[in-house]
Amino acid sequence: MACADFGVTFRNEPDALQAKQFSSSIRVLEDEINELRQIMEQTYTEQKTFSSEVVIEISQRLDTKINEYMRFKVRSIQ
Template identity: 45%
Template sequence: MTIAESSLTLQEQPSTYRTRKLPPSIQLLEEEIFRLREAMERTYDEEDTFQSEIVIEMSRRLDIKINEYMNYYRFKWNSLK
């Protein structure tokens, strides 16, 4: 089974974040980060190295999503000051 085949859709993946009141876009971003991290971990297990191009690319995509998430909170925090 490939990584794409084993990835769950948003409807299949129960959210652990539903108890917090967050904008839907941030909820989706949290779920995407969770799925990307899981996929990267599975890929690492298959490749058995962090030097694999596919693991590196997945890590880059995850970094981008984490930065988007952190920027949301940075903006939110700055607007409260």
């Protein structure tokens, strides 16, 4: 097994630090997106309509987070 299999690095490379920060940031965004989806689903169940002001507001917040996530992903592959 290689040292990389254990997450060990011997160089303090900026790329390694950026990859770790990227991974952490992506996970945070994914968690926020999942939480907003759950809140929106629950709110829809309570309101019984997608046109409710509250559901629309949550949906817009969710859209913003999804857009942020997609921009983050695009930047990571460039």
